[in-house]
Amino acid sequence: MIKTLILQLKTFIQVVFYISKGISNLPDYQAYVRHLKEKHPDLTPPTEKEFFADLLENKYGANAKRCC
Numbered sequence: 001m002i003k004t005l006i007l008q009l010k011t012f013i014q015v016v017f018y019i020s021k022g023i024s025n026l027p028d029y030q031a032y033v034r035h036l037k038e039k040h041p042d043l044t045p046p047t048e049k050e051f052f053a054d055l056l057e058n059k060y061g062a063n064a065k066r067c068c
Helices: 002-023 029-039 048-060
Strands: none
Touching: 029 048
């Protein structure tokens, strides 16, 4: 019974995390890594920290595209 409860709680947390990422419009790092491995095997995937740092830099950094 405890194992079932823990498994259900883990599944619930994963679903909440997945939904929150969709709502916040954050890209899926794991999907990005899978894409790189399948389509660009010669490239080394960035770490998750590097991935999101680059994302924020492109969105809000000095060279971000902004409306005039």
